[in-house]
Amino acid sequence: MLMPSIFGEDLFDDWMRVPVERETNRGYRTTELMKTDIKDVDGSYELSMDLPGFHKEDVKIQLKDGYLNIQASRTENKDEKDNHGKYVHRERYTGQCSRSFYVGKELEHEDIHAKYDNGVLVVTFPKEVKKKVPEEKKFISIEG
Template sequence: MLMPSIFGENLFDDFFDYPFVKNEAESNGLMKTDVKDTEHGYEITMNLPGVKKEDVKAALKDGYLTISATSDSKKEEKNDKGQYIRRERYTGSCSRSFYVGDAVTEEDIKAKFENGTLKMLVPKKEEQTAVENKKYIAIEG
């Protein structure tokens, strides 16, 4: 059963307030990404609200930069007698991948996580075409 929304807010937003459960439009900015093309490279800014630095991982494999985040939250509310009124636990993860090219290495990428925002600088590198090295076979005779 769908519940009515009041001023764009769902009545149960506080009850089901987990960033990984909602769809992307309602995710409160989770993993919303801006990619800015600059003269020297790309600036990637990604919102990761409620995620700690140690729960964010960035990996580079086969020219793809993959950023993943995990969240583990626990909410408890007790009354005056110490009895639970509400107790919730949630664990979830999400990731995004970007093709940056095979010429970029882990050492080239600079990353900084501050106040729930991940900023990465990925340099532009042109992939160099392999130069064909001709090897000759010695012919005896």
Template sequence: MLLMPRDRFGFNLFDDMFNDPFFKKAESPALMKTDIQEKDGKYILDMDLPGFGKENIKADLENGYLTITASRDESKEEKDEKGNLVHQERYTGQCSRSFYVGDNVKEEDIKAGYKDGILHLEFPKNETKQVEQKKYIAIE
């Protein structure tokens, strides 16, 4: 294998190679963007979940953590007039986020709805215990 220093003789082999469209990464929007508001003694959480069906979204509460999980399985195929497969794509994926809501929040305290790709959750604001800050040890 020939090893060439970067920018030898005015060109860079690897820059040219990775500029090829084959290597370009597809841009995808961030999933599960979340807005959290405090209003009238409660928290209001709105999470963007476009393309997910209501039946594929799960919210659970355990040890003071509210976890939202969304999954999707899709299969798309195109056939020509003779019924021969011309194009087929599959997508399987899952995403998840957790929020500490406090040990005093119960499942029945949380109201949830899903409309137009936005998951809307409301739950009471409770006094939460202070999460201990990370402490560093000095090395001498």
């Protein structure tokens, strides 16, 4: 079935994508947030996540019950006033997004390393964690 269009664009494009792809005031679509690549690098995994528009302070990483939880939240206020101090334009934006990855219950906080640079979060952690075997107490026998 053909949909009505004006100037080559489907009239229902915006309506159909709202829950999935919503454009933010910075021009990013929500499907562009938190795009993640995971690479196998020399016995470790490297998780690279796009977080455009966020600052390092906006990002929280937590390890809980074997899940690596990454959350980013941001609040922004834009005020534009005329010469008399009256609002000509005023916007407020609050947004939050999160993702979780199962990494295994053997992983400890010390095993995970994170770096945030230029809108990209890079998290590295080992593929397999060497289980910490409790030290067996050995005694030296005394002769005589």
